Amino acid sequence: MEIRPYRQQQDFRAVLDAQCDLYQINFPRFVCTPVFLADQAQRLRVAGRRPMENGIFVLDDEGTMAGFVWVAVRVDLQGAYGSIDQVYLKPPYRRQGYGNWLMNAADGFIKKQGLKTARLYVTRENADAVRLYQRLGYEVTRHEMERHF
Numbered sequence: 001m002e003i004r005p006y007r008q009q010q011d012f013r014a015v016l017d018a019q020c021d022l023y024q025i026n027f028p029r030f031v032c033t034p035v036f037l038a039d040q041a042q043r044l045r046v047a048g049r050r051p052m053e054n055g056i057f058v059l060d061d062e063g064t065m066a067g068f069v070w071v072a073v074r075v076d077l078q079g080a081y082g083s084i085d086q087v088y089l090k091p092p093y094r095r096q097g098y099g100n101w102l103m104n105a106a107d108g109f110i111k112k113q114g115l116k117t118a119r120l121y122v123t124r125e126n127a128d129a130v131r132l133y134q135r136l137g138y139e140v141t142r143h144e145m146e147r148h149f
């Protein structure tokens with residue numbers, strides 16, 4: 001098992017194939033459509049060609065993609081930061097500590113870029129993800145609130 005940089009040719013399909021699951025877990029009413037997948041494919045193609053702005057790392061289990069993390073360098077009113085856009089493990093690889101491996105790879109990329117802040121969004125109900133981030137020292141700095149009618 002190893003963490004290595006994303007390779008567009010080798011990993012594109014596996015990362016794309018994970019997109020429906022990733023979004024369905026985090027957005028319960030989300031419907032995975034061909035249009036959504038085409039948009040994600042385009043984003044990934046562009047990101048894969050810009051390794052300075054996108055740190056994508058793959059957890060490789062002897063040639064099989066077990067998971068990946070995707071970090072993007074972004075700028076907002078507070079300056080530049082590393083945005084952990086996607087963290088994903090295929091179901092058999094969850095709850096064994098590999099989430100930690102992926103997040104360490106993300107940290108390494110962010111620090112290498114000279115950035116001081118990592119930021120991410122997570123759905124409150126996603127308990128495994130929330131626990132992982134809290135263990136690593138992530139704190140809640142903003143609440144997204146909604147009410148239903």
Ligand SMILES: CC(C)(COP(=O)(O)OP(=O)(O)OC[C@H]1O[C@@H](n2cnc3c(N)ncnc32)[C@H](O)[C@@H]1OP(=O)(O)O)[C@@H](O)C(=O)NCCC(=O)NCCS
Binds near residue numbers: 094097100101129131
């Ligand atoms: C979010 C996600 C990456 C977290 O991965 P994870 O496997 O739960 O997290 P870790 O790899 O850190 O595993 C930690 C758990 O495994 C357990 N574990 C078992 N063996 C372990 C080992 N050798 N080392 C460390 N932890 C181990 C830990 O005790 C811990 O359990 P706990 O949280 O009950 O204390 C994973 O659940 C996932 O891919 N989910 C679907 C996609 C998703 O929702 N992504 C997040 C979007 S914001």
